[in-house]
Amino acid sequence: MANEPQGSQWKTLDKDLNRISQVELAATYVARPLVGPGIALAFIVVAGAVAAMFFGQQPSSYVVIAAAVFGAYMAVNIGANDVANNMGPAVGANALTMGGAIVIAALCESAGALLAGGDVVSTISKGIIDPASVADNRIFIWAMMAALISSALWVNLATWVGAPVSTTHSVVGGVMGAGIAAAGFGVVNWSSMGMIAASWVISPVLGGAVAAMFLAFIKARIIYQDDKIAAARTWVPVLVGIMAGVFAAYLALKGLKKIIAIDMPLALVIGLVVGLVTYAISAPLIRQKSEGMENRNRSVKILFGLPLVLSAALLSFAHGANDVANAVGPLAAIVHASEFGGFEDKVNIPTWVMIIGAFGISFGLFLFGPKLIRMVGSQITKLNPMRAYCVALSAAITVIVASWLGLPVSSTHIAVGGVFGVGFYREWHMERRLRQIGGKAGEVKRIAVEERRRRKLVRRSHFMTIVAAWVITVPAAALLSGIVFWLLNTLVN
Numbered sequence: 001m002a003n004e005p006q007g008s009q010w011k012t013l014d015k016d017l018n019r020i021s022q023v024e025l026a027a028t029y030v031a032r033p034l035v036g037p038g039i040a041l042a043f044i045v046v047a048g049a050v051a052a053m054f055f056g057q058q059p060s061s062y063v064v065i066a067a068a069v070f071g072a073y074m075a076v077n078i079g080a081n082d083v084a085n086n087m088g089p090a091v092g093a094n095a096l097t098m099g100g101a102i103v104i105a106a107l108c109e110s111a112g113a114l115l116a117g118g119d120v121v122s123t124i125s126k127g128i129i130d131p132a133s134v135a136d137n138r139i140f141i142w143a144m145m146a147a148l149i150s151s152a153l154w155v156n157l158a159t160w161v162g163a164p165v166s167t168t169h170s171v172v173g174g175v176m177g178a179g180i181a182a183a184g185f186g187v188v189n190w191s192s193m194g195m196i197a198a199s200w201v202i203s204p205v206l207g208g209a210v211a212a213m214f215l216a217f218i219k220a221r222i223i224y225q226d227d228k229i230a231a232a233r234t235w236v237p238v239l240v241g242i243m244a245g246v247f248a249a250y251l252a253l254k255g256l257k258k259i260i261a262i263d264m265p266l267a268l269v270i271g272l273v274v275g276l277v278t279y280a281i282s283a284p285l286i287r288q289k290s291e292g293m294e295n296r297n298r299s300v301k302i303l304f305g306l307p308l309v310l311s312a313a314l315l316s317f318a319h320g321a322n323d324v325a326n327a328v329g330p331l332a333a334i335v336h337a338s339e340f341g342g343f344e345d346k347v348n349i350p351t352w353v354m355i356i357g358a359f360g361i362s363f364g365l366f367l368f369g370p371k372l373i374r375m376v377g378s379q380i381t382k383l384n385p386m387r388a389y390c391v392a393l394s395a396a397i398t399v400i401v402a403s404w405l406g407l408p409v410s411s412t413h414i415a416v417g418g419v420f421g422v423g424f425y426r427e428w429h430m431e432r433r434l435r436q437i438g439g440k441a442g443e444v445k446r447i448a449v450e451e452r453r454r455r456k457l458v459r460r461s462h463f464m465t466i467v468a469a470w471v472i473t474v475p476a477a478a479l480l481s482g483i484v485f486w487l488l489n490t491l492v493n
Helices: 007-055 061-081 084-092 098-115 137-161 167-183 190-223 228-254 264-289 297-303 305-327 329-340 351-379 385-405 411-440 449-454 460-492
Strands: 120-122 346-348
Touching (some): 007 061, 084 098, 084 385, 098 351, 137 167, 137 329, 137 351, 137 460, 167 190, 167 460, 190 228, 190 297, 190 411, 264 297, 297 305, 305 411, 411 460
Antiparallel strands (some): 120 346
16 A cells, blocks of 8 residues: 555645635635626527527618617616516515515516517607607617617616616617717607606605605504504505505506507506405405414514515516516617618517517526615615505505506606605604604703714615616716717718
8 A cells, every 4th residue: 555645645635625625615706796797698699599580581680689689688687677676675674585586576577578568669768759850761770779778788887886777767868869869859859858857756756755655554553553453454454455456457557458458447447346356355364364463563564574575576567567668669669670671659569579578687687686676675774564565555556646647757766766755754753753752751852963864764875876876867878879879870881
């Protein structure tokens, strides 16, 4: 056995193996940040290959393949940014784990896009520019390509910064900027742009006000009652019924247009019926679940857990049905113009384009979504199941009211506005209770400015970052789109 290592040689071998293990561990840590972008890049390449399968024999195939690649890139960014607004409150309230939220959101977003997604979409994004003003088909294609690229880049930047922005507004800005670069300022429908600018204020304020109103109702009718469980048995089924009714009306209005055209009065009747049926089903279930519970707030939070999960799933389905079509609108316009040699205000979205959008959202959510989900769910203000339920209910109600009034609101702004509304209401309510307690005791407690600032329940740094990102989304995407259009037009010519 002369070839066996001696004692000193064993020590040397152990040291070498330990060094190799450390190198392998270091390599793993270095490579980990590259896994997500690598998988996303693979998906984008596959999307281009799918487009090549459908358009490989046509003269304009390269344009469509490039558009499919950037459309897939846009879809990944939507998954990374926009979906966080639906799942963030449920995760922040600990009603869902991060993994559970991602799985539910991916399934519901994809189902919404593929089953109820807009079969017809305004490719000029809600009439922002007049397609007749862009007479040349080639110029129109480059304009839509620039809108697609610029909106994707902007949403990617916002995700990196940690700001939830509206992908629909990004597309609007991209289309506007490309239209101006292609045909001048006269091509833009400025009245539509004015409505969208107004929605920057209307969406979050309305969402925040509705969320605060429901939170005040829950506090008054359930939390501050002597018998919290009895109050919860009365009012939780009512709130669940309202949620079901609102979502039924919204999905009937937005999601069933492929099957039957439903107007607002009929949608409201459907919502009322579904709400009453849901109330009748949930009342005995809530009563059964609350048996033996202690008379404290923790018990009430448990009763809101399952309704919150269902509301988050419905929000994701509605988002997939409504917003994904807007995001892939420029891609659909490019496909239509390349295939038929012309353009229209409205075009059908091919199934393979919607599939790219649906799968891209799922990949973006899996790979990059947790960052924004944590930010919306726990870094703006502290949420529990009751507060998060108010945010979800606010988002659903505000969207359907805005649809009824014809206001172009953003689901992103509404959901995040609801989180801010809940937080600011809690600040105001806490201040009022301190004054009431101080008044009853004969003295109002004075708090130093620094301590008062420390006690704020909404993080002001996130508030300012998000509001700034909202305000500059349309102009930033427009400027970026104009530059991209100029580059594309210069390089091709």
